[in-house]
């Protein structure tokens with residue numbers, strides 16, 4: 001018992017670039033009875049499925065498989081068991097929120113909650129991966145549906161969160177949606193119907209590197225971008241200016257590397273936007289994009305926004321009058337339910353290279369941005385107190401469900417389903 005974790009040098013050879021050994025005493029499995037919280041570890045000396053099975057049999061969850069390594073989420077006891085099996089175990093450096101805000105989920109806590117939910121609801125939920133962030137953190141991808149192991153012919157929905165590092169409330173929103181769809185299944189008829197007739201994709205953390213950096217050291221850094229270095233030594237690309245439709249077209253982003261809205265050297269230069277792009281492209285089957293509707297969660301201002309962001313024109317190439325009307329009608333419905341203000345994204349300010357412009361123009365996804373609580377800096381701005389999490393995530397329950405309900409035919413919002421969705425099966 002109580003063996004120490006191996007020092008970082010042991011891992012240097014396996015090419016894991018983003019891990020930092022913590023104080024070994026602090027990571028020692030028996031150092032504290034209070035530390036039965038799960039944490040992230042990298043396990044070395046893993047050479048195949050048999051090794052992974054042995055590691056998994058300790059109760060730890062295997063989050064990703066590397067070259068001779070696996071990343072796991074484990075309690076201290078589980079980590080100790082893995083060590084006793086003869087593997088090298090190193091705690092991944094994770095940051096946590098200031099004590100007053102500890103109800104917010106840092107990266108490891110988010111992973112642990114997702115792993116737990118996947119374990120508790122194996123019939124309807126799977127935890128998959130989009131791939132890795134710039135610094136090598138796994139970007140979880142959640143699927144929720146009946147017959148979850150099968151790709152069924154059901155309208156697919158995407159909810160993504162946390163493109164911007166300091167917008168931590170959006171991770172809570174994604175975790176809320178995971179709980180809502182899993183715990184509500186078989187209890188709430190509306191949720192049950194959606195889980196049975198939709199395939200729901202949730203990406204809770206588009207920017208894990210920025211999110212961890214933002215809380216590093218126990219204080220907030222007011223960080224927005226990812227953590228990818230630029231050639232001039234500054235770090236960070238604004239992920240929501242890095243998408244590939246009208247990239248850098250219209251002064252809605254910055255070419256200056258130090259800028260908060262630096263768009264990167266090229267569209268999809270950030271690994272994180274590439275990961276989600278590649279996933280969305282993978283949902284194009286037989287030329288038909290399976291994802292029909294999406295919400296990209298941000299904070300703050302309490303707004304429901306729709307395309308385009310790059311132009312103030314209400315209609316533009318790829319966005320015809322009826323489509324614009326359907327966007328505005330849906331946005332209005334959502335806003336009536338959550339009390340936000342509905343408007344075209346560019347009414348706030350011009351953005352180019354945003355996710356919703358790409359999702360709509362390139363993939364035909366009815367994509368919205370929600371800017372969550374609060375509506376003023378006085379209420380906490382990007383850092384509202386943890387006490388608001390429950391109410392401010394539940395506030396979007398109805399709008400999130402409506403999005404999924406309308407995913408079979410968004411034109412129903414303007415009564416034009418016969419004209420545009422005649423062949424849709426319209427399961428409700």
Ligand code: NO5
Nearest residue numbers: 164240298299300348351369
């Ligand atoms: C967003 C929206 C306008 C899309 C953005 O404050 S935010 O950065 N969350 N606003 O500028 O990307």
Ligand code: CA
Nearest residue numbers: 145146147152
């Ligand atoms: Ca299904």
Ligand code: CA
Nearest residue numbers: 151152153154
């Ligand atoms: Ca499908």
Ligand code: ZN
Nearest residue numbers: 164167298299
């Ligand atoms: Zn944002």
